[in-house]
Amino acid sequence: xxxxxxxxxxxxxxxxxxxxxxxxxxxxxxxxxxxxxxxxxxxxxxxxxxxxxxxxxxxxxxxxxxxxxxxxxxxxxxxxxxxxxxxxxxxxxxxxxxxxxxxxxxxxxxxxxxxxxxxxxxxxxxxxxxxxxxxxxxxxxxxxxxxxxxxxxxxxxxxxxxxxxxxxxxxxxxxxxxxxxxxxxxxxxxxxxxxxxxxxxxxxxxxxxxxxxxxxxxxxxxxxxxxxxxxxxxxxxxxxxxxxxxxxxxxxxxxxxxxxxxxxxxxxxxxxxxxxxxxxxxxxxxxxxxxxxxxxxxxxxxxxxxxxxxxxxxxxxxxxxxxxxxxxxxxxxxxxxxxxxxxxxxxxxxxxxxxxxxxxxxxxxxxxxxxxxxxxxxxxxxxxx
Amino acid sequence: xxxxxxxxxxxxxxxxxxxxxxxxxxxxxxxxxxxxxxxxxxxxxxxxxxxxxxxxxxxxxxxxxxxxxxxxxxx
Ligand SMILES: Cc1ncc(COP(=O)(O)O)c(C=O)c1O
Numbered sequence: 001x002x003x004x005x006x007x008x009x010x011x012x013x014x015x016x017x018x019x020x021x022x023x024x025x026x027x028x029x030x031x032x033x034x035x036x037x038x039x040x041x042x043x044x045x046x047x048x049x050x051x052x053x054x055x056x057x058x059x060x061x062x063x064x065x066x067x068x069x070x071x072x073x074x075x076x077x078x079x080x081x082x083x084x085x086x087x088x089x090x091x092x093x094x095x096x097x098x099x100x101x102x103x104x105x106x107x108x109x110x111x112x113x114x115x116x117x118x119x120x121x122x123x124x125x126x127x128x129x130x131x132x133x134x135x136x137x138x139x140x141x142x143x144x145x146x147x148x149x150x151x152x153x154x155x156x157x158x159x160x161x162x163x164x165x166x167x168x169x170x171x172x173x174x175x176x177x178x179x180x181x182x183x184x185x186x187x188x189x190x191x192x193x194x195x196x197x198x199x200x201x202x203x204x205x206x207x208x209x210x211x212x213x214x215x216x217x218x219x220x221x222x223x224x225x226x227x228x229x230x231x232x233x234x235x236x237x238x239x240x241x242x243x244x245x246x247x248x249x250x251x252x253x254x255x256x257x258x259x260x261x262x263x264x265x266x267x268x269x270x271x272x273x274x275x276x277x278x279x280x281x282x283x284x285x286x287x288x289x290x291x292x293x294x295x296x297x298x299x300x301x302x303x304x305x306x307x308x309x310x311x312x313x314x315x316x317x318x319x320x321x322x323x324x325x326x327x328x329x330x331x332x333x334x335x336x337x338x339x340x341x342x343x344x345x346x347x348x349x350x351x352x353x354x355x356x357x358x359x360x361x362x363x364x365x366x367x368x369x370x371x372x373x374x375x376x377x378x379x380x381x382x383x384x385x
Numbered sequence: 386x387x388x389x390x391x392x393x394x395x396x397x398x399x400x401x402x403x404x405x406x407x408x409x410x411x412x413x414x415x416x417x418x419x420x421x422x423x424x425x426x427x428x429x430x431x432x433x434x435x436x437x438x439x440x441x442x443x444x445x446x447x448x449x450x451x452x453x454x455x456x457x458x459x460x
Contacts, residue, residue: 034400035401035431037421050404050408233399234398234399235431241398246401
């Protein structure tokens with residue numbers, strides 16, 4: 001039986017051959033430690049990282065590539081931003097639709113004297129910026145929110161929230177774009193984003209173990225590094241460098257991974273974000289239409305409107321638990337999906353599906369209409385049982 | 386035999402900065418190259434940008450407003 005991969009929100013598959021080839025070429029022809037030794041191949045390894053920063057900067061409209069810190073994933077990026085910037089006595093605002101990579105660091109900080117406000121979203125997962133604007137306090141230091149939910153795909157009003165935050169003095173706006181980087185346009189200037197966390201292995205077509213954090217100019221002074229160590233720069237000093245990006249990049253990085261990520265980013269530039277979005281939107285619309293025909297047995301969560309969500313659809317079939325459904329889909333149809341809580345218990349509470357969770361089908365650029373039709377056949381059969 | 390062209394190097398905070406400077410300088414048409422930092426200039430293990438001394442002002446002009454910190458030394 002062939003498999004149909006519908007778990008792209010967890011990590012994209014398949015990966016472009018250009019990405020795999022770039023990693024192989026790095027290992028075979030460069031393979032040195034970046035920025036450590038001064039010889040030609042060490043410089044080439046450094047150049048691999050620099051070009052990755054440049055490609056990320058271009059995609060997100062960042063003018064200086066050195067404002068891009070390379071991390072192992074968005075979780076690391078978010079931890080640098082949250083744990084590095086917030087101090088006891090500070091107040092931070094977030095939404096009810098967050099992933100645990102935001103909620104867990106925030107709950108940890110809350111137990112260490114940081115005040116936390118969680119603004120609920122609608123049952124479809126949509127945040128009303130007016131609700132958020134009411135929660136500011138004198139000591140508010142940051143607003144952190146996801147750009148799109150990994151549970152329902154709901155696209156959040158990031159630009160509107162950015163405008164609200166920009167009017168408040170000294171408040172940082174941090175966006176978790178794990179689900180949207182490479183899938184939706186992101187412009188850190190137009191959206192007033194101060195801290196942007198992305199992961200490489202989803203819609204950026206990179207390998208696992210790659211990610212990045214953009215830090216707006218000036219804010220690095222307010223953000224302590226999580227890790228310290230060798231950076232290749234200023235080796236004569238025993239103090240951690242205080243400049244970007246070395247301040248946050250201690251230890252030998254995943255250079256082969258970034259070589260792959262860079263190739264993924266180049267492919268996005270070549271294909272165009274618009275073309276990727278159109279394709280993913282049409283697959284999502286086709287799937288939502290099909291589920292709409294099964295309304296009496298299938299409950300769809302989230303906006304149920306392809307224009308207002310990423311290529312992520314959460315649903316439940318009457319009288320079937322999400323885990324049983326996922327097992328049926330894999331065993332009978334070779335469909336790989338993700339049931340349960342998707343590392344986002346608070347988002348499931350917000351949409352009313354905690355603790356059983358949902359079945360999540362997430363499409364990617366390499367899925368086809370036939371995949372969607374096969375998925376609908378499978379859901380239809382389970383719903384009719 | 387012609388005398389070798391006098392050269393200078395620019396030292397930066399880090400390899401990332403040196404790579405950025407190299408891109409900017411090359412885009413401005415300046416012949417330059419990243420080399421290991423000469424031992425007499427720094428005990429650091431990094432790289433620096435070597436260019437013809439005659440291009441010093443061109444280098445300074447192209448890097449201004451783009452790289453906050455660097456130092457130039459004639460070789
Ligand atoms: C919304 C959201 N934030 C953060 C993450 C964490 O990404 P990673 O595991 O790559 O750090 C994910 C993915 O699992 C996500 O969907």
